[in-house]
Amino acid sequence: MKIAIVGAGAMGGLFGARLALSGQEVSFVEASEATIAAIQRKGLQLVTPSATERVMVPIGRAKDFAGTFDLVVIFTKGFHTDIAIESVRHLVGPTTWALSVQNGLGNAELISKVVPAERIIVGMTNLPADLVEPGVVHSHGDGHINLWPWNGEDKSVARDIAETFQQAGLPCRADPEVQIAIWEKVAFNAALNSVCAITRQTVGGVGDSEHGRSLTAGVIRETVEVANALGVDAQASRVEHAVNHAFANHHQHKPSMLQDVEAKRKTEIDFINGAVVERANEQGIDTPVLSSLHSLVKLIEGAYL
Numbered sequence: 685m686k687i688a689i690v691g692a693g694a695m696g697g698l699f700g701a702r703l704a705l706s707g708q709e710v711s712f713v714e715a716s717e718a719t720i721a722a723i724q725r726k727g728l729q730l731v732t733p734s735a736t737e738r739v740m741v742p743i744g745r746a747k748d749f750a751g752t753f754d755l756v757v758i759f760t761k762g763f764h765t766d767i768a769i770e771s772v773r774h775l776v777g778p779t780t781w782a783l784s785v786q787n788g789l790g791n792a793e794l795i796s797k798v799v800p801a802e803r804i805i806v807g808m809t810n811l812p813a814d815l816v817e818p819g820v821v822h823s824h825g826d827g828h829i830n831l832w833p834w835n836g837e838d839k840s841v842a843r844d845i846a847e848t849f850q851q852a853g854l855p856c857r858a859d860p861e862v863q864i865a866i867w868e869k870v871a872f873n874a875a876l877n878s879v880c881a882i883t884r885q886t887v888g889g890v891g892d893s894e895h896g897r898s899l900t901a902g903v904i905r906e907t908v909e910v911a912n913a914l915g916v917d918a919q920a921s922r923v924e925h926a927v928n929h930a931f932a933n934h935h936q937h938k939p940s941m942l943q944d945v946e947a948k949r950k951t952e953i954d955f956i957n958g959a960v961v962e963r964a965n966e967q968g969i970d971t972p973v974l975s976s977l978h979s980l981v982k983l984i985e986g987a988y989l
Contacts (some may be wrong), residue, residue, distance in 0.1 A: 685707065685850055688753040688775055690768050692728070692743060693720050694813035695785075695915040696759035697821035700855060704739045706852035711753075712743035720744060722819035731822045733963040737988030745771075754778030758784050758795060762955030773798050783842055785809045785829060787873055789866075789963070792834045805842055805906055807831030808865040811854070829856035830962065833956040864956055865909075869920040871907035872926050874957045875900035877941035878977040881951065882984065886938055891931025902973035907960050913967045941981070948988040953981040 685708050689700040692714040705712040712728075714720050720743050727740040742749075751777050760768045765786065776782075782799040784791045785807040794808050811827035830844060833839050842858045849856035859865065879890050879899050890896035904923045911918040930937070944951045957978040964971040 685847075686754045687711070688713055688749070688756045690714075690746075690756060690772060691729065691759035691764075692716075692723060692819075693759060694821055695809070695811070696757070697728055697814040697815065697819075698730065698811060698823050699757065699759070700741065701728050701739055701821065702852040702854050703848070704728070704741050705730075705737060706848075708852065710741050711745050711749060712741055713749065713768075713775075714743055715745065716818065720820040722817070726819055729788045729820045730818070731816075733824055746775070747771075749775055752773070752780055754769075754780065754798070754909075756780060756782045758782065758786060758791065760786070761950075762786060762788045762791055763950060766797070769795050769798045778892065779803075781805060781832065781845070783807065784843065785831065786911065786955075787869070788811065788952055789870060789959035790955055796834075802833070802835055802837070804834040805831050806834045807859075807862055810869065827855070829854060830858050830859040830862045831856065832862040836860075851942060853960050861917075863916045864918050867907070867911040867916050868923050868926075870956060870960065871904045871911075871920075871923045871942065872930075873939075874907055874960060874974060874977075875903040875923070875927055876930060877939045877951075878903070878953065878957050878981055879950075879957065880939045881941040881945045882977065882980045884942065884943075884945070887930050887976060888937075890933025891928075891935070897931075898971065899977075903977065904967075906964070906974050907969040910960055910964045910967060910969055913969060914963065925957045945981075945984055947984040950989060951981060951985060953978055953985070957981070961989050 686697050689696045690713045692712045723743045727738045729738045781803045783805045810828040812825040814822045846856045846858040908918045908920040941951045957974050
């Protein structure tokens with residue numbers, strides 16, 4: 685399969701390395717000159733508990749590539765999705781599929797400006813990946829991928845892609861109920877990312893506080909209510925279990941939104957808390973906790989952006 689990975693960060697690097705090592709024809713589309721130079725010079729290195737592997741892969745800006753791809757996988761942050769998919773418009777042919785396992789909500793809508801909705805696959809992954817430096821990705825721990833066509837139709841291509849990922853060592857299944865997994869991850873991220881970003885506390889710091897646990901519980905409750913109103917059978921109990929596991933086992937972890945705030949970077953708050961609030965407003969649902977946290981992160985961002 686001829687695959688374009690758009691974004692050679694932690695997750696893009698993990699997926700791309702696994703797929704390339706399994707024999708797939710992988711190319712990276714990247715905007716960072718430092719990342720392009722590092723991978724062109726030394727290849728892409730993947731470090732896992734069982735091995736350290738390096739693979740040489742084509743990488744460049746979108747304009748450096750020609751022809752069409754079988755699959756385009758978007759691994760940018762949500763606020764870059766629009767620019768990212770537009771940059772690879774010339775690489776999308778009549779049989780090209782696009783995949784997003786990005787955080788948050790709304791990415792598929794942006795991708796559909798270039799790739800028809802019936803050829804978009806959405807999903808969720810909780811595979812662990814950290815970008816140590818450009819071209820060097822560490823992955824320690826277990827996780828999985830759920831994916832399914834965005835329009836809900838059962839397409840053999842989705843199952844073929846899931847099998848390709850599975851054979852590459854990326855645990856994956858084609859899941860007709862993928863929207864449940866997506867929304868439950870949104871609830872998880874909305875709870876931990878926003879609260880940690882605002883309070884500057886690690887996951888454990890939030891979990892150690894009665895007030896922190898109350899805030900995360902409120903986010904989960906509101907997010908699941910919105911999902912249920914949209915016909916998605918998300919369950920608060922599963923999200924609460926995942927959050928409690930994070931409190932107990934990832935005490936020193938800094939979620940990506942907290943890292944962004946500390947580095948004075950734009951956050952994905954609009955694609956996580958903000959996207960849920962937007963959908964809640966459309967359904968006439970009040971989300972005071974989500975709305976307040978969204979506004980607070982935007983206030984923090986506004987001070988340095």
